[in-house]
Amino acid sequence: MINRDIVIIGGGPAGLAAAISCYENGNKDIIILERDNSLGGILNQCIHNGFGLHTFKEELTGPEYAARYISQVHALGIDYRLNTMVIDINKDKVISSINETDGLMQIQAKAVILTMGCRERSRGALNIPGYRPAGIFSAGTAQRYVNIEGYMPGRQIVILGSGDIGLIMARRLTLEGALVKMVCEIMPYSGGLKRNIVQCLDDYNIPLRLNHTVTKIYGKERVTGVMVSEVDENRQPILGTEEYVECDTLLLSVGLIPENELSRKALVKINAKTQGPEVDECLSTSIPGIFAAGNVLHVHDLVDYVSMEAALAGKNAVKYVNGLFKPGFSIIIEAKNGVRYTVPGTINPNNAEDITVVRFRTGDVYRDAYLSVYLDDERVTHLKKRILTPGEMEQIIIPKKWFAERPNLQKITIMVEKE
Amino acid sequence: MYDIVIIGAGVVGSSIARVLSKYDLKIAVMDKEADICEQTSKANSGIVHSGYDAHVGSMKAKMNLRGSKMMESLCKDLDIPYRRNGSLVLAFSKTDLPKLEALKDQGDANGVEGLQILSTEEVLLMEPNLSNEVTNALYAPTGGIVDPFKLTIAQAEVACQNGVEFKLKTKVIDVEKHDDYFIIFTDKGEFKTRILVNAAGVYADDVNNQLSAYKLKITPRKGEYCLFDKQVGNIVDKTIFQLPTALGKGVLVTPTPDGNLLVGPTANDIIDKDDISTTAEGLKSVIDRARKSVKQIPMGFVITAFAGLRATEQNGDFVIGEAIDVPNFFNAAGIESPGLTSAPAIGEYLGAMIANRLNAIEKSDYIKTRTDTVRFESLSLADKANLIKENPEYGKIICRCELVTLAQIKDAIHRPLGAKTIDGIKRRTRAGAGRCQGGFCSPRVIEILAKELHLDPREVAKSDSNSVMLIEFDKDSL
Ligand SMILES: Cc1cc2nc3c(=O)[nH]c(=O)nc-3n(C[C@H](O)[C@H](O)[C@H](O)COP(=O)(O)OP(=O)(O)OC[C@H]3O[C@@H](n4cnc5c(N)ncnc54)[C@H](O)[C@@H]3O)c2cc1C
Ligand SMILES: Cc1cc2nc3c(=O)[nH]c(=O)nc-3n(C[C@H](O)[C@H](O)[C@H](O)COP(=O)(O)OP(=O)(O)OC[C@H]3O[C@@H](n4cnc5c(N)ncnc54)[C@H](O)[C@@H]3O)c2cc1C
Numbered sequence: 001m002i003n004r005d006i007v008i009i010g011g012g013p014a015g016l017a018a019a020i021s022c023y024e025n026g027n028k029d030i031i032i033l034e035r036d037n038s039l040g041g042i043l044n045q046c047i048h049n050g051f052g053l054h055t056f057k058e059e060l061t062g063p064e065y066a067a068r069y070i071s072q073v074h075a076l077g078i079d080y081r082l083n084t085m086v087i088d089i090n091k092d093k094v095i096s097s098i099n100e101t102d103g104l105m106q107i108q109a110k111a112v113i114l115t116m117g118c119r120e121r122s123r124g125a126l127n128i129p130g131y132r133p134a135g136i137f138s139a140g141t142a143q144r145y146v147n148i149e150g151y152m153p154g155r156q157i158v159i160l161g162s163g164d165i166g167l168i169m170a171r172r173l174t175l176e177g178a179l180v181k182m183v184c185e186i187m188p189y190s191g192g193l194k195r196n197i198v199q200c201l202d203d204y205n206i207p208l209r210l211n212h213t214v215t216k217i218y219g220k221e222r223v224t225g226v227m228v229s230e231v232d233e234n235r236q237p238i239l240g241t242e243e244y245v246e247c248d249t250l251l252l253s254v255g256l257i258p259e260n261e262l263s264r265k266a267l268v269k270i271n272a273k274t275q276g277p278e279v280d281e282c283l284s285t286s287i288p289g290i291f292a293a294g295n296v297l298h299v300h301d302l303v304d305y306v307s308m309e310a311a312l313a314g315k316n317a318v319k320y321v322n323g324l325f326k327p328g329f330s331i332i333i334e335a336k337n338g339v340r341y342t343v344p345g346t347i348n349p350n351n352a353e354d355i356t357v358v359r360f361r362t363g364d365v366y367r368d369a370y371l372s373v374y375l376d377d378e379r380v381t382h383l384k385k386r387i388l389t390p391g392e393m394e395q396i397i398i399p400k401k402w403f404a405e406r407p408n409l410q411k412i413t414i415m416v417e418k419e
Numbered sequence: 420m421y422d423i424v425i426i427g428a429g430v431v432g433s434s435i436a437r438v439l440s441k442y443d444l445k446i447a448v449m450d451k452e453a454d455i456c457e458q459t460s461k462a463n464s465g466i467v468h469s470g471y472d473a474h475v476g477s478m479k480a481k482m483n484l485r486g487s488k489m490m491e492s493l494c495k496d497l498d499i500p501y502r503r504n505g506s507l508v509l510a511f512s513k514t515d516l517p518k519l520e521a522l523k524d525q526g527d528a529n530g531v532e533g534l535q536i537l538s539t540e541e542v543l544l545m546e547p548n549l550s551n552e553v554t555n556a557l558y559a560p561t562g563g564i565v566d567p568f569k570l571t572i573a574q575a576e577v578a579c580q581n582g583v584e585f586k587l588k589t590k591v592i593d594v595e596k597h598d599d600y601f602i603i604f605t606d607k608g609e610f611k612t613r614i615l616v617n618a619a620g621v622y623a624d625d626v627n628n629q630l631s632a633y634k635l636k637i638t639p640r641k642g643e644y645c646l647f648d649k650q651v652g653n654i655v656d657k658t659i660f661q662l663p664t665a666l667g668k669g670v671l672v673t674p675t676p677d678g679n680l681l682v683g684p685t686a687n688d689i690i691d692k693d694d695i696s697t698t699a700e701g702l703k704s705v706i707d708r709a710r711k712s713v714k715q716i717p718m719g720f721v722i723t724a725f726a727g728l729r730a731t732e733q734n735g736d737f738v739i740g741e742a743i744d745v746p747n748f749f750n751a752a753g754i755e756s757p758g759l760t761s762a763p764a765i766g767e768y769l770g771a772m773i774a775n776r777l778n779a780i781e782k783s784d785y786i787k788t789r790t791d792t793v794r795f796e797s798l799s800l801a802d803k804a805n806l807i808k809e810n811p812e813y814g815k816i817i818c819r820c821e822l823v824t825l826a827q828i829k830d831a832i833h834r835p836l837g838a839k840t841i842d843g844i845k846r847r848t849r850a851g852a853g854r855c856q857g858g859f860c861s862p863r864v865i866e867i868l869a870k871e872l873h874l875d876p877r878e879v880a881k882s883d884s885n886s887v888m889l890i891e892f893d894k895d896s897l
Binding site: 106130131155237 | 645646693695696697698699701702719721722723724725800803804807808811812814815816819822854855856857858859861862866876877880881882883885886887888889890891892
């Protein structure tokens with residue numbers, strides 16, 4: 001058994017930022033375990049630009065953004081292992097991993113940071129009927145084939161779901177000579193960023209069919225076409241609206257699921273809405289000393305926020321190892337009226353930073369509405385928002401001084417209000 | 420000239436081939452698909468039925484009982500997953516009780532051991548997640564579950580290691596009877612054989628009808644399923660049936676030997692013998708009906724859906740044996756459910772008949788066992804560590820969901836009748852069979868298949884040459 005102060009599981013942008021933050025906050029006894037053959041996570045296949053606008057004030061590609069962190073990890077001499085898959089963590093923070101050279105490696109950690117990212121929802125999760133031919137890919141897998149392996153998934157493409165990866169791939173495949181016939185979205189709004197709809201669909205005249213879904217897949221060996229139908233307000237296909245669209249490939253961009261199989265093994269409590277761990281203001285999970293950040297915690301659209309979140313987790317992991325956490329009463333953050341969830345879900349004022357950033361998504365599209373914060377019954381924030389959509393993560397700042405001013409505060413409520 | 424040609428490399432053809440491979444005979448198995456286990460044997464419930472369903476005295480009853488008895492030791496020989504988890508048939512009203520009793524009587528008469536009618540309390544004690552509407556249940560302790568892919572593939576491997584030739588991608592187009600041999604016309608040329616065995620699944624009527632005046636008529640009866648994530652695989656422990664209907668055994672809810680939850684099947688007669696598409700109505704009806712048995716069907720955990728075709732013959736029973744008017748032509752036709760359970764018994768029964776006909780002599784070097792690809796995920800940490808020490812490629816995880824390593828995938832490719840396709844890898848190792856359904860591992864699996872089989876990645880197919888996954892870049896159209 002090896003001993004380490006802090007073990008970071010996953011070497012994507014979250015893991016990298018967490019490690020650097022641990023180091024900068026004074027703990028050098030850290031290691032990153034990454035199952036892939038390079039650091040950088042999903043960014044390695046995101047060769048489009050648009051990363052790092054907030055952090056570096058310039059538009060980087062995914063690999064460029066990752067490279068800035070990776071070179072820092074190298075410069076600081078932070079230890080990491082590639083091709084190393086963590087297969088178990090227990091609640092006593094013993095981490096078991098395997099790779100070809102070390103075999104089974106067990107590490108006893110004082111603190112663990114979970115940064116395992118997320119995976120894509122598959123066709124099965126949607127239960128689309130039809131045959132099971134070749135030619136059905138999740139958008140991220142197709143992205144890997146095109147950008148890393150150097151192959152095309154097909155020539156005539158229908159994309160189901162307007163998540164960001166699907167939008168990015170619509171443009172990418174068009175640029176590589178494929179015909180992207182349409183992007184179908186079952187909801188009345190897109191699940192992706194506005195800028196991606198403009199830059200990836202509109203600019204290439206790719207139709208976005210809102211309120212449409214794929215109701216059947218054709219082709220016994222390779223996809224030959226799909227049936228597309230309009231849906232009603234209950235998301236049920238409307239009879240008579242079926243349209244057969246010929247294609248050889250169906251790409252699915254229908255949502256991401258945080259990868260928490262390991263977290264569950266460590267008995268970390270998972271939030272049903274985010275599918276990620278429940279965390280407090282320090283990004284500590286329900287198991288003391290286990291922290292989480294990035295897409296494993298909740299699905300992010302901008303990597304800048306992933307890095308910021310992870311830096312906070314790193315800082316707190318060091319604090320935890322140093323025994324600096326103070327017990328105290330935790331104020332609950334309630335998500336209400338259109339706010340689907342919040343990360344964190346509680347704040348202990350004794351450990352909170354000067355400001356706590358609360359991130360969340362709304363459950364629907366709201367125009368000209370207000371984002372409000374209530375401290376118990378008192379409304380303290382009332383922000384006018386031109387648009388709120390589930391595709392874009394929102395945030396609210398909670399300054400620490402609010403707690404000092406209200407020693408009996410029980411609950412913070414964040415909600416969407418019409419006026 | 421072959422001594423025996425078997426048409427069909429499903430579980431039935433493979434069982435027959437395994438049994439006959441212990442004799443000193445020249446045998447070939449032909450299948451139109453690129454791999455064994457590509458049709459009905461890959462898409463079914465995987466239940467080892469205890470045998471109360473089949474009519475007393477039928478071939479189905481006889482084969483089912485014998486197959487169920489053989490299964491445990493056979494699976495041990497084949498080193499494949501099998502579990503005798505027991506099964507329950509639920510009744511939802513007191514008026515159903517006589518039907519349960521009739522089923523029990525039939526089972527008793529068939530020789531099924533240990534059948535028992537349980538009260539609501541007894542049932543719910545056994546299976547707390549069942550619906551509170553359950554009034555009684557028939558408990559069959561001898562019911563089991565088996566991995567249908569492995570039952571097929573492992574038997575074919577045993578046959579292969581004992582010298583049986585497998586001619587895949589070989590479609591039988593016509594068969595001709597001559598005095599003491601048959602000519603088989605295929606898309607890969609002509610073959611002669613002294614004995615012809617028909618194990619062609621839903622196509623077995625076509626084969627029979629080319630030779631015999633006693634015509635068979637097989638109607639494909641589609642069954643659709645939903646498969647759920649392992650996280651919810653323990654909602655039930657036993658296989659949960661409802662009372663059978665005219666079309667079959669109704670919708671069941673069962674754990675699989677690998678720990679998933681399986682719900683299905685429907686039963687609809689169709690025309691197209693290749694139509695294994697799932698339908699919206701089918702999947703909905705499966706779930707609706709399963710909700711009657713189990714309180715909560717965790718819809719958020721569906722990982723895939725699939726359909727298979729039962730080969731139902733118009734007379735309702737298995738057709739097993741020599742055709743009355745065509746000596747040396749043996750049928751294993753109309754093998755619908757419980758065909759998976761029965762297959763080893765069918766192999767034994769027909770095998771003995773055919774060996775007898777040929778006065779066959781047993782080989783001295785017959786090897787009846789095989790070892791499966793390592794099931795890495797289910798090993799203890801210590802065993803995992805030792806294995807990696809022996810072969811570092813066990814330290815390289817390819818499929819993250821099911822924890823399948825490079826060493827397993829290479830083994831699946833290079834063993835007898837090895838995998839050549841992505842589906843072939845999946846059925847032999849479970850790579851791609853987990854919750855992300857190949858999202859992460861299929862690029863890796865394509866790469867490994869290409870490397871090991873000296874193919875271009877663009878030639879690697881999902882299941883046959885028309886189902887290639889990738890194509891080259893082509894910007895000419897721009
Ligand atoms: C297609 C796409 C387009 C995007 N476009 C943009 C954009 O334009 N601009 C922008 O700002 N953001 C964009 N993002 C979002 C941003 O890239 C992600 O939010 C970010 O990569 C998430 O970082 P992460 O570290 O949490 O997860 P990941 O990058 O997924 O990293 C997780 C890492 O953990 C490893 N891991 C997981 N489990 C284990 C285990 N058991 N053992 C060892 N290692 C493990 C994985 O291999 C992986 O390397 C995009 C994301 C995608 C997918
Ligand atoms: C929905 C469903 C549920 C079931 N559940 C169970 C269960 O729980 N328990 C149980 O015991 N049984 C069950 N069964 C039955 C069982 O699956 C079948 O009885 C069994 O798989 C039949 O095996 P087979 O080898 O006869 O057919 P197949 O597996 O279909 O094999 C026939 C082979 O013949 C080949 N072939 C056909 N024509 C030609 C040709 N002209 N040339 C070359 N090759 C040819 C095909 O390619 C195929 O590979 C179920 C069946 C279905 C459909």
